[in-house]
């Protein structure tokens with residue numbers, strides 16, 4: 001599938017047990033998107049999508065970065 005952050009080809013790694021989506025992208029790395037944040041993310045400009053991922057990476061000290069509603073809201 002297409003990476004919702006940078007539009008490159010990415011792999012869907014979502015485990016059936018997890019809500020939201022887990023993606024592995026060549027340029028963005030592995031990260032999660034909360035189901036509620038997915039459509040918000042798609043409406044953002046590419047700059048803002050990159051910022052959202054950056055925000056998620058800084059917020060996650062352990063495990064996968066998670067793009068949630070806070071990450072896609074204006075900073």
Ligand SMILES: [Zn+2]
Nearest residue numbers: 003006025028
């Ligand atoms: Zn990407």
